[in-house]
Amino acid sequence: MVNRLKPLLTHYENSCNQAAIYFFLVFLNKTKNKITMLKETVLKALNKQINAEMHSAYLYLSMSAYFEDQGLSGFANWMKVQYQEELSHSLKIFDFVNERNGRVILEPIASVPTEFNGVIDVYEKTLEHEQKVTEMINQLMDVAVKASDHATQSFLKWFVDEQVEEEANVNELLDNLKLINGQGNGVFMLNRELQGRKFVDTTKAE
Known part of the structure; x- marks a missing residue:
């Protein structure tokens, strides 16, 4: 049975x-x-920013490679941490788009420079790049405001605050390098100090 x-x-x-x-x-x-769908204008802008963050990561890894070639492992480490940070930023936006029921579209990453004229030149270009990223984040916020997308506005506040810190950190390093004219024992002392920088994924702290 x-x-x-x-x-x-x-x-x-x-x-x-x-x-x-x-x-x-x-x-x-x-x-x-x-789940409230992302408006097309916001989705397009977010996808563009994912690409921009990946491009930033690519740029900083190129700078890290340059410093390694120059025997400045501390500066190389600092740039490698920057690379890791930018990757985490791109993934933060990637995850947000998916959470909002949007479709991530990855576009080709533009080429980056591989040769530089010393440490001051590198950090001047870094500051210039961070200022450009700040402008892009602000424009992205404007798109979200125009679309009355309050969730995206709230999400982007983290990036607005992050850019203030990014620019301040680069400015401080650049000022120190200019004080020592980007050469001599001062560079080697700073190089030793920068070896201690560790990557902390601040995108997970929220």
Whole structure:
């Protein structure tokens, strides 16, 4: 008797599992549909910023390679941490777009310079680049405001604050380099100090 019931019980169990999976998928789809979709203008701007953050990472890794070639491992380490930070920024936006039921479209990353004229030149270009990124973040915020997308505005406040810190850090380093004319023992002392910089993923702290 038990043996004859086994196929029926197995069929019943499989049917229950299939029904549970079906209702779960229906629930998931309804929940997803309740999420406010990103407007096309905002989505396009966010995708553009993902590309910009990846480009920043590529630039800083190029600068790190330059410093390694110059025997300045501390400066190379500082730039490698910058590279890691920019990657985390791009992933933060990537995840946000997906959470908002948007589609991430990855475009080709533009080429970056590989040769520089000393440490001061590198950090002048770094500051110039960070100022450009700040401008892009501000423009992205403007797009979100125009679209009345309050969720994206709230999300972007983190990047606005981050850029203030980014520019301040680069400015401080550049000022120190200019004080020592970007050469001599001062550079080697600063190089030793920068070896201690560690990557901390601040995007996960929120």
